[in-house]
Amino acid sequence: MPDFRFSFLTHKDLPQLRETFLKAFADYVVPVQLSEEQLKDKVEREGIEPSFSVGAFVGEEMVGFILSGLGEWQRRPTAYNAGTGVVPTYRGYGLTQKMYAFLVPKLRESGIEQCLLEVIQDNTPALRAYQSIGLHITRSLHCFRALKQELLLLVEEPEQITISPTGQPDWKTYRCLWDVEPTWQNNIDSIRRSAGQSQTLEARNKHQEIVGYISFFRKNGAVAQLAVDEQWRGQGIGTALLREAGKLVEAPSIMFINIEDTAQTMLSFMQRRHFRLILKQYEMLMPIA
Known part of the structure; x- marks a missing residue:
């Protein structure tokens, strides 16, 4: 078992986050590109707050992340998962569940009442991971x-x-x-x-x-x-x-x-x-x- 370390991110971590994002999504079902400008636009559009986003590290290498957007959803303070990724080498260790376990206490302390996300229907491992944490399906979406x-x-x-x-x-x-x-x-x-x-x-x-x-x-x-x-x-x-x-x-x-x-x-x-x-x-x- 690798020695994982978890921490909340800062704006200084965004370049490293982008590198990890590209590694994590290199084998994704949909081709993913994320230039520095695209990351900046994503942070702005989805309300991503680095201080509520989690990085998983092995040594100095970021090997996983959860990006959190903060705002209101159905009139309740909400954390939106704007992206979860794990570098292929470090999958199978329950990192998504571990990162949520690290994140949720801070969300509660900050008055956030619910977590929201979207997941590709065919991505069975991710769907199971989210269901094991306690997320439930609210609706089906088409792209x-x-x-x-x-x-x-x-x-x-x-x-x-x-x-x-x-x-x-x-x-x-x-x-x-x-x-x-x-x-x-x-x-x-x-x-x-x-x-x-x-x-x-x-x-x-x-x-x-x-x-x-x-x-x-x-x-x-x-x-x-x-x-x-x-x-x-x-x-x-x-x-x-x-x-x-x-x-x-x-x-x-x-x-x-x-x-x-x-x-x-x-x-x-x-x-x-x-x-x-x-x-x-x-x-x-x-x-x-």
Whole structure:
């Protein structure tokens, strides 16, 4: 048994963390890239707090980690697992469970009431590890991606609808358009935290009423939220919003990460626009208060 040492991280540990992240995910089911800039964006978007993130060390080598984002989830103070990784050589020692055992007391002392995460459904070892800690599945999520040039967006423009960017998103109105609650990295707080990365477009009718909107991240092409008023669906508004967003996205692809599997209207929209299902995840939650 290796002599593991656990400690909470600081911003100075982020370069070493990135190296460990890349080693831990080198054999992952989905190819993972994480440049320094991408790590910075991830920390910002997901509310990651290094002082609540755990590093597992053998000597001076970081061999595992849990990244913790702090915020509110369903009106309760929550720690979001923004990434857990263990270097392949050190798997099989229960490191995930050990890191949570190190982390949870600090979370409790700080008034955090629950832990939240997502895990790929086919990642059986990780799913079992999380269930053994006490996390339970709350919902099933779908992830999609499409190259911009392959998207089926050449449909008629919706009549008397204008689409324009806004610097002051009207979240109160937007919430009324939702069918389901967005996940952590797509929620309102995440978009607010990363205002420099994100952009929101609104669709308004001739009376200047908001009938739809899209919030997305320009660099990586991830759409955080897309919704159209139920009474205005089927008129091409969602497609028009997606088309305009695509013009502003710097990445070659557009992604929808973690759409709840009960959101049948959105899932149907994905299929019609030629998005490809790339993986399925479970959202998991554990009360610790």
